[in-house]
Amino acid sequence: MQNIWSYLKNIFREAEESSPSRPFIHETIMRSEAEQAGYMEWKENLARHRLMNRLGDEYATHRIDPEKVDRALDFLDTPSMKGFVIHAPIGNYNLMELKYLMDYLKERTLTANYRIYLSDRRIYQRNKKQETVERHYLKPKTQVNDNEQINQRFGNIRIELMSRDDVPVNLKFSATGYSDRLFEEAEDFRILMSILTR
Numbered sequence: 001m002q003n004i005w006s007y008l009k010n011i012f013r014e015a016e017e018s019s020p021s022r023p024f025i026h027e028t029i030m031r032s033e034a035e036q037a038g039y040m041e042w043k044e045n046l047a048r049h050r051l052m053n054r055l056g057d058e059y060a061t062h063r064i065d066p067e068k069v070d071r072a073l074d075f076l077d078t079p080s081m082k083g084f085v086i087h088a089p090i091g092n093y094n095l096m097e098l099k100y101l102m103d104y105l106k107e108r109t110l111t112a113n114y115r116i117y118l119s120d121r122r123i124y125q126r127n128k129k130q131e132t133v134e135r136h137y138l139k140p141k142t143q144v145n146d147n148e149q150i151n152q153r154f155g156n157i158r159i160e161l162m163s164r165d166d167v168p169v170n171l172k173f174s175a176t177g178y179s180d181r182l183f184e185e186a187e188d189f190r191i192l193m194s195i196l197t198r
Contacts, residue, residue, distance in 0.1 A: 023123055026120065029136075038096065051097075051101065052198075055193075056194075063190075080176055081174050102134065105196060130165055135159065145184060155178060158173075
């Protein structure tokens with residue numbers, strides 16, 4: 001009995017001492033059969049179409065008049081990083097819907113000559129709350145051009161969903177390009193947005 005108690009105290013201590021860089025749980029994302037079936041249904045229903053149309057429309061608004069973009073969205077636009085952040089509480093998104101969106105964005109990115117480098121989940125404690133970060137990290141399939149430069153497409157793609165005590169916080173999609181001479185210049189993010197929102 002003493003060994004079990006020590007074991008449980010050790011687990012709780014590890015959870016309390018965890019952090020983003022030292023998560024209590026770090027595992028590969030494995031969707032259950034129920035989650036996969038729910039995703040297939042979501043992918044075909046009107047909610048997914050509306051969400052992707054809205055994302056495309058808001059991106060067009062961002063390009064013309066950034067001040068008019070919906071408060072539930074922010075667009076990232078720096079020389080090395082492009083993307084967007086969906087703020088779950090403002091947009092009234094639930095966790096399952098954002099998991100489906102995360103997996104859909106991964107699926108669409110794969111059609112642009114990308115490969116999955118990593119899909120993982122990290123769970124840790126912060127301010128007495130359990131934070132979970134699910135991440136898909138994708139890299140372009142390497143192709144070398146006539147000048148012996150590597151085609152990076154849009155750069156490395158990271159799709160991250162953060163939740164706190166199973167309540168979604170945000171979903172972030174970012175494309176980070178290389179500025180090294182070994183690589184061709186990254187393609188225009190507008191092309192990637194059109195692939196994602198198709």
